[in-house]
Amino acid sequence: MNKPLTISIQDYLKNIYELTENGESATTNALAKKLNISAPSVTGMVQKLASSKPALVEYHKHQGVTLTQEGKKAALEVIRHHRLLEAWLVQTLGYSWDEVHEEAERLEHVISEDFERRIAAAMGHPVRDPHGEPIPTEDLKMPPDESTPLSSMRPGESGTIQRVDASDPTLLRYLEELGLVPGVKIQVIDYSPFDHNLTLKVGRKTTVLGLNITSKLFI
Amino acid sequence: MNKPLTISIQDYLKNIYELTENGESATTNALAKKLNISAPSVTGMVQKLASSKPALVEYHKHQGVTLTQEGKKAALEVIRHHRLLEAWLVQTLGYSWDEVHEEAERLEHVISEDFERRIAAAMGHPVRDPHGEPIPTEDLKMPPDESTPLSSMRPGESGTIQRVDASDPTLLRYLEELGLVPGVKIQVIDYSPFDHNLTLKVGRKTTVLGLNITSKLFI
DNA sequence: TACAATATTTAGGTAAGACTAAAATCTTGT
DNA sequence: ACAAGATTTTAGTCTTACCTAAATATTGTA
Numbered sequence: 001m002n003k004p005l006t007i008s009i010q011d012y013l014k015n016i017y018e019l020t021e022n023g024e025s026a027t028t029n030a031l032a033k034k035l036n037i038s039a040p041s042v043t044g045m046v047q048k049l050a051s052s053k054p055a056l057v058e059y060h061k062h063q064g065v066t067l068t069q070e071g072k073k074a075a076l077e078v079i080r081h082h083r084l085l086e087a088w089l090v091q092t093l094g095y096s097w098d099e100v101h102e103e104a105e106r107l108e109h110v111i112s113e114d115f116e117r118r119i120a121a122a123m124g125h126p127v128r129d130p131h132g133e134p135i136p137t138e139d140l141k142m143p144p145d146e147s148t149p150l151s152s153m154r155p156g157e158s159g160t161i162q163r164v165d166a167s168d169p170t171l172l173r174y175l176e177e178l179g180l181v182p183g184v185k186i187q188v189i190d191y192s193p194f195d196h197n198l199t200l201k202v203g204r205k206t207t208v209l210g211l212n213i214t215s216k217l218f219i
Numbered sequence: 220m221n222k223p224l225t226i227s228i229q230d231y232l233k234n235i236y237e238l239t240e241n242g243e244s245a246t247t248n249a250l251a252k253k254l255n256i257s258a259p260s261v262t263g264m265v266q267k268l269a270s271s272k273p274a275l276v277e278y279h280k281h282q283g284v285t286l287t288q289e290g291k292k293a294a295l296e297v298i299r300h301h302r303l304l305e306a307w308l309v310q311t312l313g314y315s316w317d318e319v320h321e322e323a324e325r326l327e328h329v330i331s332e333d334f335e336r337r338i339a340a341a342m343g344h345p346v347r348d349p350h351g352e353p354i355p356t357e358d359l360k361m362p363p364d365e366s367t368p369l370s371s372m373r374p375g376e377s378g379t380i381q382r383v384d385a386s387d388p389t390l391l392r393y394l395e396e397l398g399l400v401p402g403v404k405i406q407v408i409d410y411s412p413f414d415h416n417l418t419l420k421v422g423r424k425t426t427v428l429g430l431n432i433t434s435k436l437f438i
Numbered sequence: 439t440a441c442a443a444t445a446t447t448t449a450g451g452t453a454a455g456a457c458t459a460a461a462a463t464c465t466t467g468t
Numbered sequence: 469a470c471a472a473g474a475t476t477t478t479a480g481t482c483t484t485a486c487c488t489a490a491a492t493a494t495t496g497t498a
Contacts, residue, residue, distance in 0.1 A: 281464060
């Protein structure tokens, strides 16, 4: 039987997953920055995760980490908890999409599998969280996501916002004000090559967005 | 500004509250037993809680601890979380009264004040949890509880079950089967002085209960 | 290709919160 | 009044997960 993972380890695995989704390996520094922890601490934990049995990560000195099968399953479990909780805080307690992240961040580590099942069922097994992020299935597969970053689109192209990859409440409130939420149709009107600004049509309004934002919206 | 209390400290305070409700002080041993922790560990923590500023407990060697005002407030906060969560798990996720304790035990330490307010409001500010235990008010007063243990009642007396002081799922399921839940009227039919058994009428059924149970039901 | 800048790891510590073994202190029965 | 037994505390460790300072490895560029 596998021991339950500590909250700290769950956080490492979740963040490693997020850094390695694309297939690359997560560097010590990147993880340290993401977790708000010193780099040496990360090295230490990563060595521990690599030598635990079963190993949760694969680790080669100076080359970063990737998740093992075991590690990935654990990471997806945490992410499923997080996204289900976000959906559920919005749907049943009237949270807004900028308020859910912090609450879910703490709850995700302590809810039981029973609780997970109950909220999933109560919501009719949702497939996306309030930011449009796909929710891992009950058997811990991440649904494929075909969306592309808005930043890679060019004038003449258009589409529907699929997901918003952000948790900063200020940014989320700003996006909501602009109507840039999942499900909304947008049209790229203009592109300025030097600052990478995109001019969009959202509904009847026109907005200019910088790379900071366009790289976080997926179409 | 007061630092947030660790989960461990929250647990100590909650359990000290429960042991000292009557006014007596909580002994090291009693706390150790209740928390499932060794007695020396309890001594250590209690010393720490007594010398923290602000002090959370008052402690005199070999004489147990009581809560300070600060400590009591913190304990009631945790208990409010716990009981609101229990109520809410039952009301909105279909938990049964024997399933809620364990889940609430973990959630109580991580929910925000905002979350607390939201579930309280969603339920219309309930005054009792599913076991009939009073829920501390938002300003952290414990509502007075006038109930008396069933074990102190004698033939001819009768009343309504106010609360059930138990968290063991097996016991709770057993009580539910017998119809011994809050709100139910009972009548004491007989008392046997040697084993302290009470014979009750519950609805149209008659049941004999030992002290183990009658001391946990409050009328 | 060598070296400076950057990234990573090693070494050595700290704080929380638990433990066991042993010492000290309380309580109680006679 | 005091010894036996129970309770409590002291002393000394352990684990987890973090830290800083210093050493080492990697990489981009002159």
